[in-house]
Amino acid sequence: MVCIPKHPRCPDCPLQGLCLAHRAxxxxxxxxxxxxxxxxxxxxxxxVVRHGDQWLVHRRPPKGLLASMWEFPNALGKGKEGxxxxxxxxxxxxxxxxxxxxxxxxxxxxxxHKTWQMTVYEGCITQGKIGEEEDWQWIDCKDxxxxxxAGPHGKITAMV
Numbered sequence: 634m635v636c637i638p639k640h641p642r643c644p645d646c647p648l649q650g651l652c653l654a655h656r657a658x659x660x661x662x663x664x665x666x667x668x669x670x671x672x673x674x675x676x677x678x679x680x681v682v683r684h685g686d687q688w689l690v691h692r693r694p695p696k697g698l699l700a701s702m703w704e705f706p707n708a709l710g711k712g713k714e715g716x717x718x719x720x721x722x723x724x725x726x727x728x729x730x731x732x733x734x735x736x737x738x739x740x741x742x743x744x745x746h747k748t749w750q751m752t753v754y755e756g757c758i759t760q761g762k763i764g765e766e767e768d769w770q771w772i773d774c775k776d777x778x779x780x781x782x783a784g785p786h787g788k789i790t791a792m793v
Contacts, residue, residue, distance in 0.1 A: 638666045674748045678715025679707040679786070680732050680756045681793045682723075687771040689763065693783055698744065702783035706730075707751070716754060723758070726769060732756030738792040742785035753789055 635646045641660045643649050654663045682689035682705070690703045708718030713734070720730045732754050742749040763769050772780065777790045 636660075636664065638664055672744070672747050674750055675709060676711040676715065677707050677749050677751045678710050678712075678719055679705050679751050679753045679789060680716065680719045680730065681705050681737075681753060681789060682730065682756050682758060683774075683793070684758060684771060686774050688774055688777070689758070690770055690772055690780065692768040699783040701781075702786075703780040704783040704786040705753075705789060711752060715752065719756075726763060726766075727761040728758050728763065729760035730756050731759045738789075740785055740788055744784075749785065751785060751789075753792055755793060 635642045639661060641663075643652070643655055643660055646652065646655075649655055652660065654660045689706060691706055693699050693702050693704060695701050706719050706723060708715060708722050710716075710718045716732050716734070719732070723730045733756060734754075736752045736754050739750070739752045742751065763771065774790075777787075782790075
């Protein structure tokens with residue numbers, strides 16, 4: 634409240650006699666206000682894959698951002714490019730995805746070092762079955778609250 638950048642109120646400061654910046658004549662230069670750099674924005678496409686009353690979910694890797702938390706299938710990209718990336722991800726699991734081309738919603742999630750701009754679509758699996766894997770599972774829609782959701786993915790459950 635007293636020692637502020639560019640316009641310090643040194644006469645009001647009880648520490649003026651001890652202040653090294655005041656002694657050096659640099660009180661107008663300090664403190665240095667750090668400029669917050671902009672965090673990059675990542676476009677993320679999320680597809681809520683439904684089979685009856687179940688959703689297909691994926692557990693994130695054990696290390697890194699939102700480690701070991703659950704999420705809907707997603708990939709970097711926007712629009713058709715993003716949907717194609719999610720299709721490719723699921724194809725690696727032996728699944729064929731049919732996804733709506735109109736989004737059901739979008740949301741933004743801001744982290745300290747990046748921002749996710751997420752567009753959410755709905756879809757279903759037309760071919761293939763998920764194997765016995767710990768990191769990919771079908772869950773009952775009504776049981777969604779029992780999972781530790783990866784940040785914004787918990788909010789997506791309210792959209793669909």
